[in-house]
Amino acid sequence: MERNVSHIALFAALIAVLGLVPKIDLMSGVPITAQTLGIMLAGTVLGARRGALAVLLFLLLAALGLPILSGGRGGLGAFMGPSVGFLVGFPVAAFIAGLIVERWRVSIGIAALAGSLIGGIVVLYAFGIPGMALILGKTLPEAALLATPFLPGDLLKAVLAALITRGVMVVRPAALMSRP
Amino acid sequence: MLTLTCPIETRWHPVPAGAKLIGLAAATLLVVALRTPLAVSAGLVVAALVYLAEGVGFARHGLRMLRPLWPFVAVLAIWHGVTGALADGVVIGARMLTAVALANLVTMTTRLDDMIAVVERAAQPLARLGLAPRTLAVAIALMVRFTPVLFEKYGRLGDAWKARCARRANWRLVLPGLLVALDDADHVAEALRARGGL
Numbered sequence: 001m002e003r004n005v006s007h008i009a010l011f012a013a014l015i016a017v018l019g020l021v022p023k024i025d026l027m028s029g030v031p032i033t034a035q036t037l038g039i040m041l042a043g044t045v046l047g048a049r050r051g052a053l054a055v056l057l058f059l060l061l062a063a064l065g066l067p068i069l070s071g072g073r074g075g076l077g078a079f080m081g082p083s084v085g086f087l088v089g090f091p092v093a094a095f096i097a098g099l100i101v102e103r104w105r106v107s108i109g110i111a112a113l114a115g116s117l118i119g120g121i122v123v124l125y126a127f128g129i130p131g132m133a134l135i136l137g138k139t140l141p142e143a144a145l146l147a148t149p150f151l152p153g154d155l156l157k158a159v160l161a162a163l164i165t166r167g168v169m170v171v172r173p174a175a176l177m178s179r180p
Numbered sequence: 181m182l183t184l185t186c187p188i189e190t191r192w193h194p195v196p197a198g199a200k201l202i203g204l205a206a207a208t209l210l211v212v213a214l215r216t217p218l219a220v221s222a223g224l225v226v227a228a229l230v231y232l233a234e235g236v237g238f239a240r241h242g243l244r245m246l247r248p249l250w251p252f253v254a255v256l257a258i259w260h261g262v263t264g265a266l267a268d269g270v271v272i273g274a275r276m277l278t279a280v281a282l283a284n285l286v287t288m289t290t291r292l293d294d295m296i297a298v299v300e301r302a303a304q305p306l307a308r309l310g311l312a313p314r315t316l317a318v319a320i321a322l323m324v325r326f327t328p329v330l331f332e333k334y335g336r337l338g339d340a341w342k343a344r345c346a347r348r349a350n351w352r353l354v355l356p357g358l359l360v361a362l363d364d365a366d367h368v369a370e371a372l373r374a375r376g377g378l
Contacts, residue, residue, distance in 0.1 A: 009322035045362075
């Protein structure tokens with residue numbers, strides 16, 4: 001019990017840190033933050049339930065007023081803006097990513113890549129695009145078009161999430177709670 | 181850690197957090213229901229006046245909080261400029277700005293402690309589903325405390341990288357940063373257990 005709570009809380013803090021520090025530069029020069037990398041890792045490292053709870057805790061504190069969403073955003077206003085769909089999709093994305101790693105007993109790198117792609121991209125965009133469509137008053141295909149610039153970065157992050165999850169398995173297998 | 185609460189005292193600061201949240205919910209429903217360009221623009225003007233009533237400094241702070249929305253406003257302007265449906269663009273853009281500005285107002289005038297108190301009170305019925313109020317309180321406190329701690333440790337990993345390598349660290353710090361967080365989580369779990377557990 002204590003271990004669950006402390007891992008959920010510390011991972012929520014890590015997701016916050018990843019949204020603030022390391023700017024990964026895409027080849028196009030568009031800086032992207034590693035926040036969604038943190039969302040994917042929450043699922044692939046902590047597992048479905050703990051991962052989703054860590055993301056929920058992170059979102060709760062962001063809503064309450066900590067400037068921890070990527071780029072230092074936060075507060076209730078972030079949940080009224082065009083990215084609300086992505087925020088709602090974050091915990092589901094982590095849950096699905098974790099579920100795939102837990103249930104699909106192939107090598108950890110492949111399972112984590114599949115989990116990150118399906119959870120962190122397919123599921124996340126399935127929430128994020130309708131959210132953008134709703135707030136910006138666009139049809140779903142139009143909103144999907146507006147979301148495509150983020151796709152290369154998210155594909156890169158899914159690959160990184162798989163590599164990092166495998167790294168955890170190699171150096172600290174006991175810490176990989178998604179594969180007990 | 182810094183929060184988004186605005187240090188400039190306003191008439192909204194003493195209002196209880198719960199009341200502000202209920203008021204925000206009502207105001208948001210109202211804003212979303214606005215349909216004509218005139219009504220939506222009026223809503224935006226009212227929101228601007230609410231900010232300006234607290235002084236120019238506060239209003240400027242509020243404007244800074246809206247910065248993440250400008251790219252979307254630009255997209256809307258270009259989109260509707262091209263399609264010619266400018267009135268629709270004004271309605272969508274102004275409605276979005278108003279809703280976010282009102283929500284920001286609550287965030288800017290409510291201390292984090294008060295917000296957390298509201299959440300803990302609202303979460304009490306969840307005890308029946310197995311989420312003890314104390315567990316939630318501990319999780320929130322740990323997260324708030326460890327965000328700056330991990331931020332600093334991550335920064336130190338970055339410094340160590342820079343001392344050894346001219347290239348940028350980019351994603352290579354994520355794994356060590358993750359391990360730091362997982363190790364800290366184990367230590368915290370032991371400490372919690374040693375103090376009687378949850």
